Amino acid sequence: MEVDQDDNIDPEVVDAISSLGNSQRLQILLALGEEEREHHERRHTKTFTELYDAVDIESSSQFSYHLNQLVGQFVSETPTGYRLTYSGTKIVRVIRSGVYETTSSFEDREVSGACLFCDGTTLLATLDIDQFRIRCTSCDAILITDFCPQSQTRDRTTSEIIESYCYRIWSIYIQLRGGICPECFGPVDTVVSQYEHGGNVHHIHNSSCRECQFLVSMPVEVPVAFHPAVLSLFWNHGISILDVPLWVFYEYITSEVIEMEIVSDEPFEAHSTVTMDDESLSLRMDDSVTVTLEPCDRD
């Protein structure tokens, strides 16, 4: 991490970011990205001459100067030519996906699901500037909030945009499950926090990245649902959890399909029962978010 505790930024980071503030240098990055796209392979290189021909710069000395400003941080020089580094690839994807363009919005749309705080079932999906939200119309709680880049909305209908959050949220969770930051792949620490709303206390897992400080909150019931035995129980009753949006998943919490009993707050320990029709599973979750199946005591 290049930012120290006083938030003093390493001058190298400032130089690297400043080096991008030039359209010809961005053209060089895009030309290298184009190479990758055309050949459908990563790490394909372009020679100095090929790259020079692909970019609209008059003199080769000027081209050489701009290229050198990118070498190291965004472009790698190899014996066979130039290629994008990880950071260079990220910049190219950001430009291509239009992350810097303003996001469109859609008309508020009613979605099925349940509110964790008031058990209400009238939820609205909204998109304000670049924030996607699921809001409960009964108690006004914001149940889900996440960024919505232009690339996520373009070429998708409102229903498809909303549906895409189902998969985005679970993909974030799957990475957190392995202790991986969904943004920078750095290590993530997860702690249990209590969240109070409308007189009810809810337990949530707050995960934060040690590297980029990305923060995510998920209900503590989620890791229970992702235990293989629970996934299988749901599947045997016609439900594929990965295809259920988080706001619909909340119904399993409010309707007590997944029940949590907090055994201890310090260290955190919870007992959970998952019931589908006449089948039920008993599980235990500890401080480290490990979920273990317990022998079922039902007849």
Ligand SMILES: [Zn+2]
């Ligand atoms: Zn509510």
Ligand SMILES: [Zn+2]
């Ligand atoms: Zn991170």
